[in-house]
Amino acid sequence: MLRLTYRMLRDVCKARNGFCIYNAQLGDICRSANLSLIGKKWVLCLMLIAFPINVCAHHILGIPHYAYDEQYPQTPVLTYRLEAGPYEVRMTGYPGKPTPGERCTLHVYLSRMDDGALFEGSVKMTVIQDRLIGEDRVVYGPALAEIEERLFKFHPTFPDEANYLIRIEFEVEDVPWIVDLPMVAGEPGSPWTVLGSTVFGLVAFVVVIRAIRIKRQRRVSSLVRRAAV
Amino acid sequence: MKGRVALFFPYVCALLVIATLVWRNWDTSFVVHKDPVCHMEVGEDLVARFEGQSHFFCTEHCRELFRKNPGAYLVVASSASGTHTMLGLPNWLYYGSVGVILILSFGVFEKSRYNATASGLRFDLLQFPRLRRLLLHSMTRFGVHAFSVGLFVLILGAGLFGNQLPSKNIAPLLTWTIWWGGLIVLILYAGKAWCYVCPWDAIAGWAEGLRFWGRKGEGLSLQIKWPKFMRNIWPATILFIGLTWVEIGFGVTMQPRATAWLALGMVAMAFVSAFVFDRKSFCRYGCLVGRVSGLYALFSPIEVRARDKDVCRSCKTHSCYKGNEQGEPCPTFQYLGTMDSSTYCISCMECLKSCEQENVSLNLRPWGEDLTKTFRPRSDEAYLALVLLTLTGFHGLTMTGLWREMLMAIQMTLGIGETFAFTLGMLGFMVAPVVAYAGLVGVSWFSGGEQSVTYRDYFIRYAYALLPIALFYHLAHNSEHLLMEGQKIVALVSDPFGWEWNLFGTANWTLPPLIDLPTLWAVQVCLVVIGHIYSLWIARHTALAFFPDSKAALRSQLPMLVAMILFSTVSLWLLKQPMEMRTSAM
Structure with a gap:
């Protein structure tokens, strides 16, 4: 709750300080809040109902399309493609599903959508571990990279099995563009956790109901016995 | 419409749509191309050649744009994302249909004569002995339930464990396009048939009753009465608003x-309710699907009723309500002798099994029959009708570019985040039409001059008259999803989890949409106009129920006509907007 309140304040501040939130997409914001993560979803939904606030607002156009290319002969590669201002942003990650402690190679491609010209400035990357409880933790960066062989190269390491946000920042004519992309190291939110907890919850509920019924039956039968006496 | 014409009109409409689909797909080549202008998947109907290559288009509009500047579209197409924008109704069709609505509203319906007490024709399907035997058989419902639970488990499995790319997973398409879109069609033709099939009720019932078929015994439930303050459909209305917000x-x-997760949530709610409360209280008060379909079912052309109410009056056992050895007590606390609308019936057919007098009928009837009768209107139902009207429109609005601009304006003006702005926008879109409606009801109330009828009565009764507008706009909107995207299911059944399976050899099939865009527009406009006509008809009945004098009824009805024209025109305007087909990325 504290974190969400913090985010709300941060968000309001951003908006009031002229941080342009044009075309920020709900889908992106959901991802940046890691709403799709197992185990956090229910709690987060409840909190959002209580505090309907925005999580992040950035210059993002369109929903990012991403794919784990399972056809790749070795380790899967993560590919994102989206639009930010006049630029098309592409990021590839190798490996696409890194394990904790594994060094990962992230390549960022920035090209203008109208004529395909490459972005010549510098690009900043920050990797943030997204945590439900407590403050988000920066685990890499902010790291600055210049264009090299038509792309920007970064090599973060993901320390824990967790959900991360890859924050890419660049400036076009003094306008800052920020893109948040989700990345997962290991398998922090297995569907088995939710499924297991749901089934366990329902079974526990049935046990409680059964206990109440048994108690109720005993009470009724004792009343009947007393009446008979 | 009278007699047989009214009875068979729904089926004539269905046949016309089916015939159109067959006609449009008769010589389809099953080759799919991408329109370079709007990125929609199209067949080979409209073609233009550029630099020796053929390009295919959804409409003449896109082809003209391409011909003017082909280079620009080919550059963009090479870097385009998976979404596309679908063109809305062309101007001529929009203004033409608004004109038709105005003429129908002021020029035709008010001059027609009505008999407010006359009932439409009925046709009892249970006169077919085979159907009767089938419905009485204890295994029939189990078979249907087993099938639906199988599909439900498939959605759960694919959603939880399958590939999380929506285009490679059957769960989103099967749930949001096929089921949610198809549900409205099902209601329109089969009323509460979904409740007969409902998988989460089946799972909860099996667990609570400890058996799969036949009359259950005592069961495991605590059989507590549903709390009095919640004996209305507000819980379902709130859940419906919540689902739309989340969705x-x-x-x-x-x-x-x-x-x-949402599917699991529905199971959990049904499960908890089945173990705590009496009968199927969740279905009666809390199920958002059941209540939405229940309200729409007032319009549907099928009903379960007592064949002869005099037989019910002389009945001493009331088995349909209390149950007996043959059948369960009515799960939603309905008594056939007094049941006058289909809202709360869940079509379980237990009354058919338990009635010793064989006094149950399953009737075909004309559309909108319940809405023209003097059933007991309720304020919670009236508000749900208004919520349906506003939220179906809101659903359409969020797929337009205008919504994005509105959202941005709210954020900028108030300095708030997107989720908060979205919530405010949604609330605004829900409240504004209700306020407009309340104002027009006020005018109607004053102009009617009937002191014995309260403003509240007006507000509640006329809200039901808006249901057909909501239902048919809902259908028009969903037909876009069903007919333009539903065919993708053919590929996904072969690979439901996105694990590169090819179970039936169709995993790599890409089929063109079932209908081309101009034909879809015609279907959508027809649906909105049909909904408007039925609303006019029901409003006329409502006015005549308030004022037996035809002129006074007309006077009081005029503001309601304005409301209906307003809502139908907004429906058409929404269909006119280019739609950003978010699910097309599937």
Whole structure:
């Protein structure tokens, strides 16, 4: 709750300080809040109902399309493609599903959508571990990279099995563009956790109901016995 | 419409749509191309050649744009994302249909004569002995339930464990496009048939009753009465608003796992309710699907009723309500002798099994029959009708570019985040039409001059008259999803989890949409106009129920006509907007 309140304040501040939130997409914001993560979803939904606030607002156009290319002969590669201002942003990650402690190679491609010209400035990357409880933790960066062989190269390491946000920042004519992309190291939110907890919850509920019924039956039968006496 | 014409009109409409689909797909080549202008998947109907290559288009509009500057579209197409924008109704069709609505509203219906007490024709399907035997058989419902639970488990499995790309997972398409879109069609023709099939009720019932078929015994439930203050459909209305908020606000339709969570949530609610409360209280008061379909079912052309109410009056056992050895007590506390609308019936057919007098009928009837009768209107139902009207429109609005601009304006003006702005926008879109409606009801109340009828009566009764507008706009909107995207299911059945399976050899099939865009527009406009006509008809009946004098009824009805024209025109305007087909990325 504290974190969400913090985010709300941060968000309001951003908006009031002229941080342009044009075309920020709900889908992106959901991802940046890691709403799709197992185990956090229910709690987060409840909190959002209580505090309907925005999580992040950035210059993002369109929903990012991403794919784990399972056809790749070795380790899967993560590919994102989206639009930010006049630029098309592409990021590839190798490996696409890194394990904790594994060094990962992230390549960022920035090209203008109208004529395909490459972005010549510098690009900043920050990797943030997204945590439900407590403050988000920066685990890499902010790291600055210049264009090299038509792309920007970064090599973060993901320390824990967790959900991360890859924050890419660049400036076009003094306008800052920020893109948040989700990345997962290991398998922090297995569907088995939710499924297991749901089934366990329902079974526990049935046990409680059964206990109440048994108690109720005993009470009724004792009343009947007393009446008979 | 009278007699047989009214009875068979729904089926004539269905046949016309089916014939159109067959005609449009008769010589389809099953080759799919991408329109370079709007990125929609299209067949080979409209073609233009550029630099020796053929390019295919959804409409003449896109082809003309391409011909003017082909280079620009080919550059963009090479870097385009998976979404596309679908063109809305062309101007001539929009203004033409608004004209038709105005003429029908002021020029035709008010001059027609009505008999407010006359009932439409009925046709009892249970006169067919085979159907009767089938419905009486204890295994019939189990078979249907087993099938639906199988599909439900498939959605859960695919959503939780399958590939999380929506295009590679059957859960989002099967849930949001096929089921949610198809549900409205099902209601329109089979009323509460969904409740007969409902998988989460089946799972909860099996667990609570400890058996799969036949009359259950005592069961495990605590049989507590549903709390008095919640004996209305507000819980379901709130759940429906919540679902829409989550669905649109958080893009659940694009997330297989979130879709599975919602499905699990429905099971959990049904499960808990089955173990705590009496009979099927959740279905009666809390199920958002059941209540939405229940309200729409007032319009549907099928009903379960007592064949002869005099037989019910002389009945001493009331088995349909209390149950007996043959059948369960009515799960939603309905007594056939007094049941005058289909809202709360869940079509379980237990009354058919338990009635010793064989006094149950399953009737075909004309559309909108319940809405023209003097059943007992309720304020919670009236508000749900208004919520349906506003939220179906809101659903359409969020897919337009205008919504994005509105959202941005709210954020900028108030300095708030997107989720908060979305919530405010949604609330605004829900409240504004209700306020407009309340104002027009006030005018109607004053102009009617009937002191014995309260403003509240007006507000509640006329809200039901808006249901057909909501239902047919809902259908028009969903037909776009069903007919333009539903065919993708053919590929996904072969690979439901996105694990590169090819179970039936169709995993790599790409089929063109079932209908081309101009034909879809015609279907949508027809649906909105049909909904408007039925609303006019029901409003006329409502006015005549308040004022036996035809002129006074007309005077009081005029403001309601304005409301109906307003809502139907907004429906058409929404269909006119280019739609950003978010699910097309599936």
